[in-house]
Amino acid sequence: MQKSLLFFLLLCFVAVFQQACFKDVPHGNLPSGQVAITFDDASVDNWFENLELLDSLKIKATFYVSAYHTFTTEQKHRLKTIESHGHEIAYHTATHPDLVKEVNKDGLAQTEFKEIISDLSLLKRDGYTITNFAYPYGSHSNQLDNCLLRRFNSVRALSNHQDYYKSLVKESGTRKVLYGANIDNNSRLKDDRILSLMDKAREHNDCLVLVAHQINKPSLHLQISKERLLLLSRAAAERNISFVTINQIAR
Numbered sequence: 551m552q553k554s555l556l557f558f559l560l561l562c563f564v565a566v567f568q569q570a571c572f573k574d575v576p577h578g579n580l581p582s583g584q585v586a587i588t589f590d591d592a593s594v595d596n597w598f599e600n601l602e603l604l605d606s607l608k609i610k611a612t613f614y615v616s617a618y619h620t621f622t623t624e625q626k627h628r629l630k631t632i633e634s635h636g637h638e639i640a641y642h643t644a645t646h647p648d649l650v651k652e653v654n655k656d657g658l659a660q661t662e663f664k665e666i667i668s669d670l671s672l673l674k675r676d677g678y679t680i681t682n683f684a685y686p687y688g689s690h691s692n693q694l695d696n697c698l699l700r701r702f703n704s705v706r707a708l709s710n711h712q713d714y715y716k717s718l719v720k721e722s723g724t725r726k727v728l729y730g731a732n733i734d735n736n737s738r739l740k741d742d743r744i745l746s747l748m749d750k751a752r753e754h755n756d757c758l759v760l761v762a763h764q765i766n767k768p769s770l771h772l773q774i775s776k777e778r779l780l781l782l783s784r785a786a787a788e789r790n791i792s793f794v795t796i797n798q799i800a801r
């Protein structure tokens with residue numbers, strides 16, 4: 551009798567201990583498969599129009615914003631509303647150049663001032679806590695990574711058809727170089743391959759990082775259709791995979 555009571559108490563202790571451990575995503579292995587959908591550039595009006603769609607699909611996303619200095623007051627208000635729905639606002643330069651070419655032309659210090667410090671300080675002044683960065687065109691170098699990882703918890707480049715598995719993040723933590731897989735409808739990644747990457751994320755408790763631009767705008771190349779977003783949402787639910795923002799893994 552006493553033995554079974556002791557065994558029961560031990561099981562309770564293990565259960566409580568596990569819950570405490572997994573309350574926060576620990577550094578090291580992630581607790582379960584996750585997907586981080588990210589949207590790049592300055593399409594705040596389009597993103598705002600599709601907020602209800604994202605909410606209805608239970609998608610929390612990360613928006614890497616460029617050209618903030620060109621935003622109107624209304625667009626700034628819309629970006630705040632996007633953040634208030636639980637999405638992350640992250641950074642994507644002031645004028646969206648190829649940063650490697652900029653550094654070759656103007657040097658690292660001037661590029662950092664012109665493309666990073668400028669609009670980042672405007673965003674901070676408007677109350678944003680920005681901790682993550684995405685490279686325009688995915689163009690980066692070790693020199694840029696080292697420089698920007700002093701300022702951001704992660705920098706995001708792109709994976710391609712030869713190395714989509716680089717988009718599966720194994721662990722949380724800071725000083726991370728992430729590789730997003732492009733899932734705009736014109737990308738080489740078709741529905742079946744996106745689903746197989748989600749299977750891998752579930753099997754290995756990884757976080758799959760995906761990249762898109764505008765939402766549900768069939769006239770554009772760089773857009774993800776409503777149908778593809780629905781597919782992702784359904785596939786995540788079927789696999790018990792949660793949508794996370796980049797600041798949930800890059801910490």
Ligand SMILES: [Zn+2]
Pocket residue numbers: 590591642646685686687
């Ligand atoms: Zn971009």
